[in-house]
Amino acid sequence: MQPRVLTLRTEETERRYQEMKDRGELEGVCALCRVEPTRLYTNWKIIPNEYPYDKVFKHHDMVVPLRHTAELNDEEKAELEIIRNTYINENYRYVLEATNRTKSIPAHYHLHLVEIK
Ligand SMILES: [Zn+2]
Numbered sequence: 001m002q003p004r005v006l007t008l009r010t011e012e013t014e015r016r017y018q019e020m021k022d023r024g025e026l027e028g029v030c031a032l033c034r035v036e037p038t039r040l041y042t043n044w045k046i047i048p049n050e051y052p053y054d055k056v057f058k059h060h061d062m063v064v065p066l067r068h069t070a071e072l073n074d075e076e077k078a079e080l081e082i083i084r085n086t087y088i089n090e091n092y093r094y095v096l097e098a099t100n101r102t103k104s105i106p107a108h109y110h111l112h113l114v115e116i117k
Contacts, residue, residue, distance in 0.1 A: 043066055044079060061113045061114075091113070096112040097112070
């Protein structure tokens, strides 16, 4: 029997996510750099999460800096505040940040943007 995995993903999405990890896709080109944006800012982009937390959320995007970095500079921080106060507040219910125990891509800063089911 498989050990129970603590996850916010449905079984099907969690399986796809684990298969992607097993294929080593998190070790090559950064997945957050690779995904095409649905919305683009000067220093940030909004991207869909290919492996959403669909057990509890119906809509799951991420906001990520265009720069591949874990540490934001002042310009990025200032623009993120503007995006949070406008587009993010108007379109999502919650902003989630995974802790280091949970992050699968710690090298590239990202926040999860979710709409509850
Ligand atoms: Zn990256």
